[in-house]
Amino acid sequence: MKDLFLAAGGCHYTYEQLLKDVGSRGKKCSRIFVKGNEPYQIFVSVVHSLWLDYPVELLDGDFSEEELNKMGIQSADLQPSLIDRRSEHPPSYEDVTALLRPKNWTLSLYTSGTTGRPKKVTHRYDALTRQVKTGSRWENQVWGFAYNPTHMAGLQVFFQAFNNKNPMIYAFGEEQKQLPDLIDHYQITHLSATATYYRNIFPRLQSKVYPGVKRVTFGGEGFDERLSEKMKQTFPHAQIRNVYASTEAGSVFAGNGRTFTLSSSTKDLVKINEHQELLIHHSLVGALENAADVGEWLNTGDVVQEIGENQFVFVSRNSDFINVGGYRVNPLEVEAVLTAVPGVEDAVVKGKKNSVTGNLLTAELVKAADAEEDQVKEAVRKHAADTLQPWKVPRMLTFVEEIRKTRTGKKVRE
Known part of the structure; x- marks a missing residue:
């Protein structure tokens, strides 16, 4: 060492x-x-x-x-x-x-x-x-x-x-x-x-x-x-x-x-717009190729929720929300419900194009090694129906060995 x-x-x-x-x-x-x-x-x-x-x-x-x-x-x-x-x-x-x-x-x-x-x-x-x-x-x-x-x-x-x-x-x-x-x-x-x-x-x-x-x-x-x-x-x-x-x-x-608290040195350099998106002052941002398009504030594309003075929680990436019949569904919220089911180790929720609702929700699940697939699927469907609003319940469940990740180690959602 x-x-x-x-x-x-x-x-x-x-x-x-x-x-x-x-x-x-x-x-x-x-x-x-x-x-x-x-x-x-x-x-x-x-x-x-x-x-x-x-x-x-x-x-x-x-x-x-x-x-x-x-x-x-x-x-x-x-x-x-x-x-x-x-x-x-x-x-x-x-x-x-x-x-x-x-x-x-x-x-x-x-x-x-x-x-x-x-x-x-x-x-x-x-x-x-x-x-x-x-x-x-x-x-x-x-x-x-x-x-x-x-x-x-x-x-x-x-x-x-x-x-x-x-x-x-x-x-x-x-x-x-x-x-x-x-x-x-x-x-x-x-x-x-x-x-x-x-x-x-x-x-x-x-x-x-x-x-x-x-x-x-x-x-x-x-x-x-x-x-x-x-x-x-x-x-x-x-x-x-x-x-x-x-x-x-x-x-x-x-x-x-999950709570971020802004310090005295950063509280004036961060703000939240009317769409609940997090904006960061250009003084905290590196030099961008298209700096003229940014202006004074960089829109991070992250949706957050204020929970107190100088405090907020991250909700989701704006681009990750899925439109289902006119409702904006946060996949992170749905995934948190699915992974609460015993036997589910991880989950990713995606949108599947649909001519009626715009999208249907689908979910890929990683189950525990000792869990039975049919039992887990039944438990997931029941828990999701009992916990979530109808448009947030995934219509298709698929089991996978591993959830695909991006170069940065995040879930692939497309």
């Missing part, structure tokens, strides 16, 4: 190795594109850019050639170039962290592209790290994270860990099945993932208690209160946190549970 920087894919990388690899690079990659999103290579490139203070674009390694072309990026644009200066010795950790107020460095990310062509957003260092905490209190943390390292949530974990010389344990993709062993072996103290990830992995976790985990962070999706209560049984000493972040604005605020 001493000096460990990253454990990923069965490999271990120390901070000493990281800095040696950074110092040995004779070329710079202004566009970081790593097939398969191998986290170590991505983080080496990010640290290299910080050390030499040059701007970079971080591309999802899963982007297809067609997607890259639509973004105006050709294969020749991904080739590294010779650097103007190169140190004879690799930098020390202190050399790099002393430069963490870079003048020229920016990092550009791309939105996931689920609603069209991915859009570029460029951030400065101070904006990306506004929520990073440093000092003796944060020195001995061990971060287990389950995010794509090319997206905002993965970068947030990287900057928090790197600034405190903490180890990171990668548990995304196939490695999520190993999470219980990873927690024990590396003595993970902090976990960060989406609610979908926690639902998928919870059956592997629930047979044990992990007293060493001090914080469990939810991000990227709506908060799941029922799942949170289960997590408290498995992680009895953990604080449950819910982070609101986006590619455009970075990490904006965090809450205990």
Whole structure:
């Protein structure tokens, strides 16, 4: 564990190795594109850019050639170039962290592209790290994270860990099945993932208690209160946190549970419009390709509900609502009802086009291994009919082994 920087894919990388690899690079990659999103290579490139203070674009390694072309990026644009200066010795950790107020460095990310062509957003260092905490209190943390390292949530974990010389344990993709062993072996103290990830992995976790985990962070999706209560049984000493972040604005605020409370420094930079959509002031937002279309306030597309002074809860993405016979149905509300049925581990609710009602609701269910399919289906139908208004009850139920996810680990709803 001493000096460990990253454990990923069965490999271990120390901070000493990281800095040696950074110092040995004779070329710079202004566009970081790593097939398969191998986290170590991505983080080496990010640290290299910080050390030499040059701007970079971080591309999802899963982007297809067609997607890259639509973004105006050709294969020749991904080739590294010779650097103007190169140190004879690799930098020390202190050399790099002393430069963490870079003048020229920016990092550009791309939105996931689920609603069209991915859009570029460029951030400065101070904006990306506004929520990073440093000092003796944060020195001995061990971060287990389950995010794509090319997206905002993965970068947030990287900057928090790197600034405190903490180890990171990668548990995304196939490695999520190993999470219980990873927690024990590396003595993970902090976990960060989406609610979908926690639902998928919870059956592997629930047979044990992990007293060493001090914080469990939810991000990227709506908060799941029922799942949170289960997590408290498995992680009895953990604080449950819910982070609101986006590619455009970075990490904006965090809450205990589903409630977000605006601080004195952010309350005037956030507002809710007449459609209950969350707006964020442009001063918190990175430089956008189409900045002229944003104006003073960025519409996040997230529907929220005010519950008190400077307090709100996330309801759903506006684009996720499903029109059923003129009623707007929030799929998260329906999914919460379905997953309350014993034997249902996860669910995703979608709309199926219908000539009469516009859409019919359908649901894909993941059942527990020891549950009988017919019994679960009957119980789901009854509970949904007893709990939900008629237009919110799914008309078709399908069992699946696993719910499909986007590049960022969220449920695919289309």
